[in-house]
Amino acid sequence: MSGKKGAIELERAVSSIQVGRRHRTDLGDLEPLVASIKREGLLQPITVTPDGLLVCGARRLAAIKQLGWKTVNVWVRSGISDRLGQLLAEQDDNVLHKPLTLLEAAALYRELKEVLAQDAAQRQALTRFSSDHQPGIIGDAHLASPSHGTLGSARKQAAAMVPGGISYTTFDKIGYLERVAADTVQPDKLRTRAQTELDRINVGGAVDPGYSRIRADVDAQWRERQEELERLAREALERVRDTSRRKRK
Numbered sequence: 001m002s003g004k005k006g007a008i009e010l011e012r013a014v015s016s017i018q019v020g021r022r023h024r025t026d027l028g029d030l031e032p033l034v035a036s037i038k039r040e041g042l043l044q045p046i047t048v049t050p051d052g053l054l055v056c057g058a059r060r061l062a063a064i065k066q067l068g069w070k071t072v073n074v075w076v077r078s079g080i081s082d083r084l085g086q087l088l089a090e091q092d093d094n095v096l097h098k099p100l101t102l103l104e105a106a107a108l109y110r111e112l113k114e115v116l117a118q119d120a121a122q123r124q125a126l127t128r129f130s131s132d133h134q135p136g137i138i139g140d141a142h143l144a145s146p147s148h149g150t151l152g153s154a155r156k157q158a159a160a161m162v163p164g165g166i167s168y169t170t171f172d173k174i175g176y177l178e179r180v181a182a183d184t185v186q187p188d189k190l191r192t193r194a195q196t197e198l199d200r201i202n203v204g205g206a207v208d209p210g211y212s213r214i215r216a217d218v219d220a221q222w223r224e225r226q227e228e229l230e231r232l233a234r235e236a237l238e239r240v241r242d243t244s245r246r247k248r249k
Helices: 031-040 058-066 083-096 102-128 149-161 168-182 188-202 207-248
Strands: 002-004 007-013 046-048 054-056 071-077
Touching: 031 058, 054 058, 102 149, 102 168, 102 188, 149 168, 168 188, 168 207, 188 207
Parallel strands: 046 071
Antiparallel strands: 002 007, 007 071, 046 054
């Protein structure tokens, strides 16, 4: 057994390693990696938490499973039990190995954004109600909601932490398309078009044209619904007036 900062190396059953929820869904072509591990062995151990949750090395784990390994040397890392720590470790692994697809990167961005916003809100709350900042000491400002800048800052931080240098506006546009595609309230044809745009993006297509097309369709549909509601309201009002006029005669 050997160690490095915050970790120990030991042998673990492959079947006991839990992959859990990860943002990389496309592991790519594993054949070169399988051949390398078969020829040279595992040059860099997989990293797991003390309870066996995979932190880094999803492709290596898949490769050794293909090779039929029953046990494998792993780094056991402590101190990354919180979700943000796990996300950052996964992000580091992605920087050094196969790049994420754009949709995988967008999924990582969304979760990082959520976790960072929650973390910032918690730190803000702790500061607001610490012993040096008791409620009421300097007026009603202590009772205010968390700053609207928290989410904006989290968006920027999250985008900067995802490999590839993609802006948060691009990630948010992808998220919009994914919401439309998953929204059962939307017409099936619109959902299908949104999914088609996502498929196009995932194979290298530009984000903005597809986003603009779907956004225009959604906005047009919303305007049509509003016009229909206004028409129905006018007709209902006219019926009430007609009834009232007939009663007066």
